[in-house]
Amino acid sequence: TQLLEQSPQFLSIQEGENLTVYCNSSSVFSSLQWYRQEPGEGPVLLVTVVTGGEVKKLKRLTFQFGDARKDSSLHITAAQPGDTGLYLCAGHPGGGADGLTFGKGTHLIIQP
Amino acid sequence: DTGVSQDPRHKITKRGQNVTFRCDPISEHNRLYWYRQTLGQGPEFLTYFQNEAQLEKSRLLSDRFSAERPKGSFSTLEIQRTEQGDSAMYLCASSSRAKNIQYFGAGTRLSVL
Numbered sequence: 619t620q621l622l623e624q625s626p627q628f629l630s631i632q633e634g635e636n637l638t639v640y641c642n643s644s645s646v647f648s649s650l651q652w653y654r655q656e657p658g659e660g661p662v663l664l665v666t667v668v669t670g671g672e673v674k675k676l677k678r679l680t681f682q683f684g685d686a687r688k689d690s691s692l693h694i695t696a697a698q699p700g701d702t703g704l705y706l707c708a709g710h711p712g713g714g715a716d717g718l719t720f721g722k723g724t725h726l727i728i729q730p
Numbered sequence: 731d732t733g734v735s736q737d738p739r740h741k742i743t744k745r746g747q748n749v750t751f752r753c754d755p756i757s758e759h760n761r762l763y764w765y766r767q768t769l770g771q772g773p774e775f776l777t778y779f780q781n782e783a784q785l786e787k788s789r790l791l792s793d794r795f796s797a798e799r800p801k802g803s804f805s806t807l808e809i810q811r812t813e814q815g816d817s818a819m820y821l822c823a824s825s826s827r828a829k830n831i832q833y834f835g836a837g838t839r840l841s842v843l
Binding site: 651658722 | 763778789831839
């Protein structure tokens with residue numbers, strides 16, 4: 619059983635459409651991070667959410683942390699081909715400084 | 731700040747050989763982490779160091795895996811007697827104590843033939 623469940627696993631949409639991907643858990647996280655990874659490269663940090671109910675915006679990307687700090691979502695407005703990649707959520711269940719627990723990721727393809 | 735650097739980027743080896751990967755963290759970061767990522771999965775935590783101390787190693791996949799960070803700067807991950815199942819991307823990340831946010835290198839892609 620994955621501690622962090624991401625959905626959908628795969629998503630292919632047309633340029634200009636909006637989309638939302640989800641990261642859910644039955645455990646409480648002190649914070650969650652969202653990373654984007656391109657093939658053959660390491661994950662690149664997009665955002666960290668810390669406070670329950672927090673909303674952070676990064677240009678066309680909107681990240682939300684659930685009130686109970688067990689889930690998070692990423693919404694992309696007017697998707698562009700450059701948004702294509704693997705979107706990973708990660709966190710430390712219950713806090714801590716050791717390794718991150720990652721979800722399996724959402725593979726996103728934006729078709730021109 | 732040159733980011734986290736990993737070497738080599740790609741490694742092809744024959745089954746049974748030993749391999750060693752190197753990671754240079756961001757210079758002011760005292761924490762260093764190793765992960766493995768297989769196809770279709772998110773990264774899986776293996777071990778981490780604070781300065782030269784290895785604080786967690788129970789998640790290393792077998793006793794064929796070992797890691798060192800002798801002077802608290804760069805780190806090496808060694809896999810002895812490689813098996814085909816070791817084929818994966820090996821990722822290194824670093825963070826500072828003040829800001830517990832991990833920044834990743836580009837990874838080393840290992841192929842065991």
